[in-house]
Amino acid sequence: VHISVAPVGCEEAWRTLMTRDAVKFVAQLVIAFDEEVEELHRRRQLRKLHLDRTGDLPDFLDHAHPAKTSDWKVAPVPERLNCRHLDLGDVSPSNTQHFEAALRSSAQGIQTDFDDGHCPSWPNQLRGLHNVFRAVHHQIPGISPIQDLPILMLRPRAWNMTEFNMMVNGKAVPGPLFDFGMLMYHNAKKLLSHQSGPFFYLSKASHANTSLEGFLEARVWNSIFKWAQNKLGLPLGSVKACVLIENVLASFEMEEILYELKEHSVGLNCGIWDYSASFVNKFGHRSEFVLPDRSKYVSMEKHFLSSYMDLVVQTCHRRGAHATGGMAAALLPPAKGGQEARDNVLQKAALGKLREIKAGVDGFMVYDIGMLSTMQEMFKRFTHSPNQLHVTRDDARITAADLLVMPSGGVTLTGLRHNVSVGIMFIFSWFKGRGHYFLNGAVEDSATAEISRSQVWQWIRHCRPLEDDKRTVTSSFVQSLSENFVKQKSQELSAEDRKTLETSAAIFLQIVTKRNFPEFITTYLSEEILNIF
Template sequence: MERLRVLKHHLQAFSPDQHYCAASDRNGRQSIRQLGVEITDPPAHLRHAFDTLLTQEAVKFLQELVQEFQDSVDQMLIARQLKKLEFDMSGKLPDFGKDDGVRKAKWTVASVPQRLQCRHVDLGDVSPSNMDHFAAALNSSAQGIQTDFDDGHCPTWANQIAGLYNVYQAVHGQLPGVAMIEHLPVLMMRPRAWNMVETNVLVNGKQVPGPLFDFGLLMFHNARRLLKTNSGPYFYLSKLEGRLEARIWDKVFSWTENKLGLPHGCVKACVLIENVLASFEMDEILFELRDHSAGLNCGIWDYSASFINKFGDRKSFLLPDRNKYVSMDRHFLRSYMDLVVATCHRRGCPATGGMAALLLPNSPASSSDYEKVLHSVQRAKGKEIKAGVDGFMVYDLGLVKPMQELFKTLTTGENQYNVTRDEVAVTAQDLLLMPSGGVTRNGLKHNISVGILFIDSWLKGEGHFRLNGAIEDSATAEISRSQVWQCIRHQALLEEDGQIVTLQMVQSVASSVVRDHLSVISDRPGNYSRLLTAAQIFLEIITKKQFPEFITSYLSQSHTWLNFHQTGKVNVL
């Protein structure tokens, strides 16, 4: 009977016969019939936020935006699959394009606005659905805030509405204790990546692309105010795989500017180079976005995971223990960062490094651990500054001022555009050279822990969590579950004793991870069952015959995750 009740609940949730202006029925799905738009009802406590954001005018704009670009996004995602199949069938590897006219020509992107000239320290993984964290970031001295609907954010319907509304309040000066937008750090808004969909909004019977939903509402409600105060609209763009995907974003920007009566080029976007294929088209990506570009960014863990995503079936791409053998000192990542810096500065735009995920201990005055963590971050980020980056991200607010001081010590201006890195001559072989090293028992357990606890975090509706003195998000979960999948697929050997990594070994380690963490969480039965469910989902993901392309797509479209955030408990059909 319980299974039948849950199934009936799911079927009812997709009933289309409601009206937008009337109160929604018990199924919670509203419909604007004349526009062909269906929107899930919000949680009761977010009704005001929902009504503020999803006005008839905003929904009409969103519907037109989606209709304009839905086919382009669908075709782009198909093109991704075809390119992956081509690599699989041919055994070939990516290379720089034979048509190098864009790379050899002399051109620069449009100059970035004054408020983007100095991008020393951004706060990363700031989900605006977490009001306490968001407000603390707004009140910090950071140059910018990665206002995140992607890696550090869990896209439940409640989180989407709350996050978008909190951004709206910040932009319009409605947050108590927070200054007006022109006096705050710059909001670098990050919509979801192309792989994500918004399951709670249908346009003409189709779920809408998650990034178009996020971008559309952020622009409709905030762009004019941001532009008037010289504060935006500025964005981060995640997980692009090449120039054609950048071209779609550029068309989205131009269409939106025209539709909203904004000046062409007012939207600026920094592209995160988080995919190995994108590293071969950096010039081309900047060229496609040349009127809208705010440079490029390095994202080490999504970037490293993309090697497994694209070439993980090949044993030659077995990535070693990431904690022991994978860092920006390794040739393939150092080459990647050098190329980002050289490309951006040649084209007149900022090059930014990745995020420092380490967390400072709470007692700086008496803790030697504080100095140890601070020194570790200073050492790593100092290398990036010396390589020529113009900025990077930190998660811990306590690291903002020390890192700003580090920039003042090692540089002399707002940015390092003058560091042209003319000596950089990166080849395809440089970018594709896997680091040497093996798989360790500790590394395997760490990856399993991150994977399970990330899924558990998502089931709680949270996009990131703390583990062993560092912040973990979808990027670290991505590399973690990817490495475990790859170790099982290639029967990797543990370097300590030569044991083969098998599913049975992973199951045993996963059980120990669950036991370890049951001792530190509440003893409420809901927490226990949720953690067990997370472990089960993790084991599903790492044993799939076909590698699931993104852990976030896998989770956000699973019945378990969707049902948990509809009914408040996990029901597995």
Template sequence: MNKLCVCSSYRGGWQVERNICKSWDLKESAVVSLQRELKKLGCDNLEVKGPPVDLEVPYQTVLTPEAVSFVARLVEKFESEVEEILRQRIIYKLELDKTGGLPDFKVNHEIFHGNWKVGQLPQRLQCRHVDLGDVSPSNTSHFVAALKSSAQGIQVDFDDGHCPTWSNQLKGLYNVYLVVHDKMKGVPPIKDAPLLMLRPRAWNMVEHNMLVNGKEVHGPLFDFGLLMFHNAKVLLDIESGPFFYLSKLEGKLEARLWDRIFTWCEKELSLPYGCIKACVLIENVLASFEMEEILFELCHHTMGLNCGIWDYSASFINKFGHRPEFVLPDRNKYVSMERDFLKSYMNLVIKTCHKRSCHATGGMAALLLPPSENHPQYDPVMQKVISAKRNEIEAGVDGFMVYDIRLVKPAQQLFRKLAPNDNQWLVTKSDVIVRASDLLKMPSGSVTMAGLKHNITVGILFIQNWLRGQGHFYLNGAVEDSATAEISRSQVWQWIRHRARIEDSDEIVTMATMHNLVKEIVNEEEQRSHFIKSEDSQQLQTAAEMFEIIVTKRDFPEFITTYLNQDSTFLSYQEKMN
């Protein structure tokens, strides 16, 4: 029977405390009450969808009239600037396509040669050695486990590792609220827990469930606004925030926009100027040519830059994928942080950040340790992670992320052994010169059948998990999220477009090749999963069909998450879950 239950977090899950009334009664009353109170505040230009079943308490906690009004003001203040940023992205891409041009450094002598530094970092940001990545706060058990870890920080993720269903957004925001206000059972007090490094969605995502002036609001403004309104003052009082990761910026103008948003929020919430600190993820090739400018624009609000491998690699296909000279080979065999464009990119992140006295951090180790230390693959996996992260530390990074909580302490021990200080800012890399051509140099190599099949598998299973409301999943001993799905579907699209030759069979990658592999993968997955419900099998088939559409589009879909978030199939699945 459908009931409203007051629930609390218990051992990583939810426990029922008491039943109140039929859920649909309160669902309706929650919306009516919110709209009535918003009108009293003079906010008659916005609409918010009602709560999903059994999430009335999180809904009423997070979406208070004052909080929603704050988000609405934030949207009205900056919506036109966000729209202009998105237009400029399109215009610049069209210019590159039309002229065949490539990005280059545009040296501003005042910025490049000036002796400026970023603002002083709070004490708890001095050491950024190990963060846990892809921690969706909507997954209560995972979030709780991360909070109990010894990591320096937690990437509280509303982006790559998170699926933005209405239920997930409310659960995630509510769980953050509970943790910050020390109301979640079984976790340390917030002042003793790892730092919450809050990652709102990127500019490519919208929130379907809130409209201001008849338009869906931009996802980052919704996430950031609510996170700030409910949590910023508490975090500031205990010198633990508010701290953020910013995803998928493409240049200095986008950094300037975020700086204006930060400054406005600080003023509106009576917070001191510069208290918000953000780490910018350099996930786009265009942003790599404006790293110094990005830090300059955010100099009072930044803690540094982060470099990761797969979103950044996918951005090459996004921007230049139709050009044959930018065909990216099998990523598992030929693409790594030690080669060509990625090595130059990491060196430039380190050099730029340390020149300005802020942190340069590496990407996330996605490998998962086997469940037992006695497993024959336990030591090889551990050594593979340690070897890769040793290379990053020796290159000069100040920190990085891991997904598996069991890797936190070994990673911290590695830092204590190789770089025991809080940071490596003395590693200036003054002798390293990175040219535009270095950032654009594709690794040599070709396509493999194993690589093609792996990319197709990741793409299909990512879509299937999104249809289930899950933002990441495990495959072959590694975590897969939207970043790996992005590079996977991008490579398949590019290899079909350029009829790439498969090195181990001399076969051409065609739509037919892809289609046959899709059928093979679906059959294998059905046999492996032993689906009991016909809906599960249908869901997998639907995901496969959606994948085939995405990778054969004439025009490259800019982001797989944008495509899915606007797709009627995903939206109908989401509606059923609510």
């Protein structure tokens, strides 16, 4: 086993976390599941090759899996998870100030995020894990004991990410196993003793959807949970997890996912941008799957997304699990800008989330702490209960075609410019060690970066014309927009940051002009570009 040394400024975190027993626990976890993780990646690749070669489309599984043939429900959740109305999203625990503000908030939960809203540099990983440790063990001045805080919904990295600073048997370890192992070893017993966890979000479910093994990833996680609980002497079912259905293939296997995790399931989560980006990931080279301008034509009201949400609610509630929606990313303007401006932003965000409440969700996320009270009041007003498990959505008759129909619409210059700026600024933020940033009154993270760079890649690939003036989206056109953005943005940056921005724009152009679509922007950045931390 090899562990990188402590980065400057993280010595205390390294000493607290990287104890001999903790490292041994993570190493044993990695060894126990190394082959299953390798097989998981092979099946993902084989499924993508099959789709590309045959032109097949996914469908619901028709085999005699117990999830289809028997009457079952997930295990009951602990009392503190009965009400999941509001989680704060994109809370990277490496951002100490933001994390502590979230801990002081009135949210029901905190998406304690090592994935979408987090940049996984070695200092950030150590600082984030240490801040979680300090919160759980009541070591942060001015912060209440863990049982009086919002629930920590711990979100390890997804399977596409690797932790290069720990090696076991000559190989860098999978990022989610490192995160999960450290979080469990240092915090699980304390959380369980205070009825506050350990609770997790699992990112980027991406299933094989073939034969009997399409739900393998849920099965792998279930085995990991059992192994960790047994190793730490915790009762079976202590771990509870919410799976983020962020991939179109996974939407056809939600019942099987719940079944595989039924002892450990909190439910399923649906969000708009990673899920939409997965269509480009899986079918982006097909002309019938060109996704129109997301700024103008893609919203949860569109048929393919409303069907997806309805199916999440129906599937979860039939099996006694919670169904949660995505994140309201809007930011409230500063108070000095006037109350009317703040009210307008809040009203627009509330209207979108009210549709989700009426669809039957049990909760969703917001980024801005200032939105919590309004959104919580909405739940009280329109649901009158801690959850909506009674909303069975028997009216929903969702077919495979419903999940696969693309919204109509084209490409706008405004939308293209926005996607270019989001993609460049995400890369720039990673260089600065940040996993999310603010742009035009909203928080942007890897989910919005994924959909942005995916759309630009797809519009170049299919030579889509602009609605505005019929100009074709080409690599040279995108390059000119990129140069214009860099020139404008550079006026507010230091000389050093201007160079970083130029480098970020160059990397963005590499990504969107590659012949073969890079599956995840974060994988590309961490493994091919930014493995420098």
